[in-house]
Amino acid sequence: MESKKLSLIIAVLLMATLLLSACQPAAVEEPAEVEEPAEVEEPVEVEEPEVVEEDPGVLRFWGFYDLTNDEDGRAVQMKANIDAFEAATGIDVQYEQVAWDVMAMNVSVAAVAGGDLPDLIMSGYEYIQGMVNAGALMNIYDEIAAADFYADLNEFEKNLNESGGSRYAVGTFVGGGQWYYDTEIFPDGFPETQEGWATECERLSAEDKYVATFYAGRAEAAMTQGLAPLVWSLGERLFDEEGVPNFDSDAVVQAIEFWRDMYNNGCVPEVAWTGDWSATEAPFEDLSAGGYRGGTWSYIFVTGLQERFEAGTVAIGNPPALTGGDQGWVFMNVENFAVTSRAENVDNAIKFIEFFMDAENLAPWANSNFGVPARASAMEDPIFESKFYDDTLANLTRNGQGTETSPYYNETMNSLAATVQDLVLNSNLDIRSGLESLQQEMILLYFD
Amino acid sequence: MINRSKAYPYLLVAPAIIFLIVVTLYPTLYSLYLAMTRTRMGVMEFVGLRNFRVALNSTEFWQSMRNTLIFTSFYVLLTTVIGYGIALLLNRKLRLTGFFMTIIFLPWVLSEITTGVVWRWMFYQDYGILQNLLGPLFGGYRFIARPEGAMGIVIAATVWRSISFAMLLLLAGLQTVPKEVHEAAAMDGADGWKAFWKITWPLTLPTTIVTIVFMTIQAVNGVGMILSITEGGPGRATEVLGLLMYRQAMQFYNFGYAAAISVTLLFLNLILAAFYIRSLNRETALAG
Numbered sequence: 001m002e003s004k005k006l007s008l009i010i011a012v013l014l015m016a017t018l019l020l021s022a023c024q025p026a027a028v029e030e031p032a033e034v035e036e037p038a039e040v041e042e043p044v045e046v047e048e049p050e051v052v053e054e055d056p057g058v059l060r061f062w063g064f065y066d067l068t069n070d071e072d073g074r075a076v077q078m079k080a081n082i083d084a085f086e087a088a089t090g091i092d093v094q095y096e097q098v099a100w101d102v103m104a105m106n107v108s109v110a111a112v113a114g115g116d117l118p119d120l121i122m123s124g125y126e127y128i129q130g131m132v133n134a135g136a137l138m139n140i141y142d143e144i145a146a147a148d149f150y151a152d153l154n155e156f157e158k159n160l161n162e163s164g165g166s167r168y169a170v171g172t173f174v175g176g177g178q179w180y181y182d183t184e185i186f187p188d189g190f191p192e193t194q195e196g197w198a199t200e201c202e203r204l205s206a207e208d209k210y211v212a213t214f215y216a217g218r219a220e221a222a223m224t225q226g227l228a229p230l231v232w233s234l235g236e237r238l239f240d241e242e243g244v245p246n247f248d249s250d251a252v253v254q255a256i257e258f259w260r261d262m263y264n265n266g267c268v269p270e271v272a273w274t275g276d277w278s279a280t281e282a283p284f285e286d287l288s289a290g291g292y293r294g295g296t297w298s299y300i301f302v303t304g305l306q307e308r309f310e311a312g313t314v315a316i317g318n319p320p321a322l323t324g325g326d327q328g329w330v331f332m333n334v335e336n337f338a339v340t341s342r343a344e345n346v347d348n349a350i351k352f353i354e355f356f357m358d359a360e361n362l363a364p365w366a367n368s369n370f371g372v373p374a375r376a377s378a379m380e381d382p383i384f385e386s387k388f389y390d391d392t393l394a395n396l397t398r399n400g401q402g403t404e405t406s407p408y409y410n411e412t413m414n415s416l417a418a419t420v421q422d423l424v425l426n427s428n429l430d431i432r433s434g435l436e437s438l439q440q441e442m443i444l445l446y447f448d
Numbered sequence: 449m450i451n452r453s454k455a456y457p458y459l460l461v462a463p464a465i466i467f468l469i470v471v472t473l474y475p476t477l478y479s480l481y482l483a484m485t486r487t488r489m490g491v492m493e494f495v496g497l498r499n500f501r502v503a504l505n506s507t508e509f510w511q512s513m514r515n516t517l518i519f520t521s522f523y524v525l526l527t528t529v530i531g532y533g534i535a536l537l538l539n540r541k542l543r544l545t546g547f548f549m550t551i552i553f554l555p556w557v558l559s560e561i562t563t564g565v566v567w568r569w570m571f572y573q574d575y576g577i578l579q580n581l582l583g584p585l586f587g588g589y590r591f592i593a594r595p596e597g598a599m600g601i602v603i604a605a606t607v608w609r610s611i612s613f614a615m616l617l618l619l620a621g622l623q624t625v626p627k628e629v630h631e632a633a634a635m636d637g638a639d640g641w642k643a644f645w646k647i648t649w650p651l652t653l654p655t656t657i658v659t660i661v662f663m664t665i666q667a668v669n670g671v672g673m674i675l676s677i678t679e680g681g682p683g684r685a686t687e688v689l690g691l692l693m694y695r696q697a698m699q700f701y702n703f704g705y706a707a708a709i710s711v712t713l714l715f716l717n718l719i720l721a722a723f724y725i726r727s728l729n730r731e732t733a734l735a736g
Contacts, residue, residue, distance in 0.1 A: 108701040112487060134487060134701045218681040270573040274592045274682065276565075279572060288574070411700040415508075422683020425593045441506060445705070448502075 056090040059348040060118035062107070064100045074300075077368040085355045091348050100124065104131050111136035111341060119343040120352060125160055125334045126224065126403060128169050130410045138339045141167040143350045149357040149375055157374040160334050160402055169336035170353050172362060173371030175296040176400050177225050177330030178392065179317045180305065185209065185290035190317030192328055194258055197320055201267035204290060211267045212291030213283040216259065217275065218421050220413035224403055225293070225331050227420060230255035232401055233325035238416075243406030244447055247416055248439040253431050254322050259424045260431075273421055277301070291317070293330075296392055299370050309388060316391045319399055332400040334374060372396065408446040415442060476714070482707035492704075499708035509709070511684050512692040516716075519603060519674075519688055520667040526607045527663050528656065531614030536648075538615070539622040556612040564676025567605040568592070595685030598678045602686050606673045610666065614659050621655025622648070657728040664720050668713060689713050 065075035067082070082093045096118065098106055104127035110117050111134050123131065131137050144150055144167055157171040181190040191200045191211070200211050216222045228238050236251035262268040269289065271279040281302050284292035292302065299306045308314040319328030337356065339349045355361060359373075363381035366373035372393065373379055406412060419438045423431050486495045503509045534552060538545055555563060570578040571592040583589060591597035625648060633643050671690040674680065680687030680695070687695075689709060697706035 105698045105701075109698070112492075112701065112703055130701055135491070218679045270590060270593055271575070275572055276568075279569075279575070282575065408700075411702065414695070414699060418681060418684055418687070421681050422595075422685070425682045426595070437507060441508060444502060444505060445702075 058092045061120045062098045073368040108134035117340040117342045119345045120349040137168040169338040171334035171374040173366035175371040176332035181291040194323045210289040213289040214293035223413045229329040232329040233321035248435040485704045516688040523667040527614040535618040552612045555609040560672035617659045621652040661724045
């Protein structure tokens with residue numbers, strides 16, 4: 001009898017749990033675009049509308065940097081801009097640090113699982129589509145198109161962040177890949193062709209040096225910054241116009257063969273494929289590698305790079321092109337602000353973006369990241385008058401190409417990175433069949 | 449009055465049951481639900497068993513399953529055998545036992561990610577101390593760049609970190625064996641290996657099986673060390689199911705597909721646990 005009662009209680013509890021499960025996803029089924037206007041802060045006195053204006057409210061903001069770190073120029077500049085915004089508007093900015101590599105994950109998980117989301121976030125361009133897929137971001141096209149700075153945004157920012165009347169982010173500065181080389185190791189300049197690399201490899205091997213080092217590990221960034229530009233050098237793309245992967249191509253095979261040769265012949269250190277970012281920088285720092293593919297941001301991370309560049313022992317070179325290609329390329333990217341789909345203070349988020357995008361505020365911010373401001377007028381600031389920015393602009397203008405897009409960019413490029421790592425490190429594997437298998441897998445997983 | 453007294457025990461256990469439902473049963477059922485959904489452009493749709501079908505047709509999934517079984521087999525075998533050996537030594541009450549215990553426990557208290565990164569650095573070409581020491585002994589073999597080598601590093605690192613936990617469980621089991629039994633056996637001439645096989649081993653078998661269950665579940669669900677040492681590479685050589693699930697959920701936000709993998713992991717855990725518990729019951733019955 002008692003066991004029957006117990007069974008009944010358990011059955012009731014199970015039913016209740018199932019009901020709860022069924023109820024949960026309501027928050028997820030929200031469409032990505034939030035049409036409803038943001039909730040307005042409660043006025044102190046309802047009868048007097050002026051009071052609403054007197055209470056500017058708050059802005060909940062997730063950013064990358066530790067604002068208490070006085071040694072990080074980016075954190076210092078971000079804090080200065082936030083302080084100035086608070087002083088100018090009276091809006092209380094409630095800032096929370098979230099590391100750049102987990103920002104998209106935290107935001108997407110919160111969006112899907114119904115967790116807490118701030119009003120505004122920072123994000124690299126490559127993560128925006130994933131967050132849009134997860135329903136985490138708001139379409140802010142109308143708000144940004146109406147802003148004063150809109151007409152002054154450079155074309156690159158617009159090309160990346162705008163599509164068919166949709167815009168989920170605003171870029172603050174443009175950055176991209178950059179090939180640094182030691183002028184004493186390469187007195188005649190950095191090699192720009194596949195054959196040139198092979199020749200230099202032979203010469204430098206005798207001196208126990210590598211031609212170059214770069215991050216080519218098991219992550220999307222390795223493909224975006226490393227493999228994709230090689231494929232572009234042959235006039236090919238990794239995705240078609242609909243964003244469907246085109247990984248099983250002759251160009252990709254040739255790019256992997258190039259990397260495999262570089263690895264097998266000791267032209268590039270193994271840590272390029274097996275190490276983390278800092279491990280790939282070490283051979284350039286200790287001069288065992290003559291070149292380093294980093295980015296516009298590399299001053300921040302590579303020890304001694306700025307000093308070497310300013311002393312003239314390091315220069316920015318052109319990227320390598322594969323045999324049969326016209327020229328080498330580097331990827332270009334943009335650092336963004338985005339408003340979340342569940343933002344409670346949309347107006348304040350837009351005000352913050354407008355304040356930040358003011359040329360006077362934007363210029364020092366871009367400079368703290370060694371990036372090119374997304375507004376043309378901000379570039380006229382004297383802080384950009386240096387050889388570094390001249391060479392960076394020349395590099396991005398001549399060699400820069402926007403990151404490719406796909407609804408499943410992050411997913412497919414990470415899978416490609418895993419496959420490429422395997423194919424480069426293991427010469428017994430057939431490159432073509434490895435790519436065929438990957439292509440089929442990607443179609444099955446994301447495009448079927 | 450009688451009814452109230454009958455309901456009383458249920459009321460007492462109700463908070464515990466509700467707590468368990470909230471923190472265990474509800475997430476499990478929600479995972480089952482999630483495994484039958486797919487989120488595209490922020491809209492969740494019900495797709496039935498599609499995620500399971502995709503997983504079963506995916507070479508990535510099967511390679512991860514294979515890696516999980518290889519990793520789990522070596523991990524459980526090595527942690528249990530080495531842990532048992534150390535537990536036997538420490539059970540003898542040697543001098544400096546406390547010191548040895550502290551040394552053995554150090555890896556367990558260190559963070560998975562920190563120790564994982566250190567292991568990774570130790571096998572870097574040109575810079576890694578272990579690569580430079582061991583590489584020449586194996587004809588210049590590059591451990592972290594080869595599938596077998598990377599799996600070997602991952603197994604060695606995780607075993608190194610977990611031995612102390614296995615050892616502690618087994619030591620607790622060894623200390624429950626009455627001294628009198630050993631003394632009586634010694635008087636009857638059973639010593640050394642004979643005493644171990646006839647007395648110590650059978651009496652500690654239930655603890656050993658429990659240890660194996662713990663270590664198996666830990667291995668099947670393990671992610672942190674592998675993520676920080678190899679990230680699942682080279683290629684997918686060390687990508688276990690837990691890591692595949694982590695990537696799908698936390699990197700790609702494919703929560704439905706990740707949930708399908710997690711449900712598969714749940715069943716794998718249940719099958720293994722059921723197998724061990726059945727063995728435990730059989731052994732206990734035989735001992736009784």
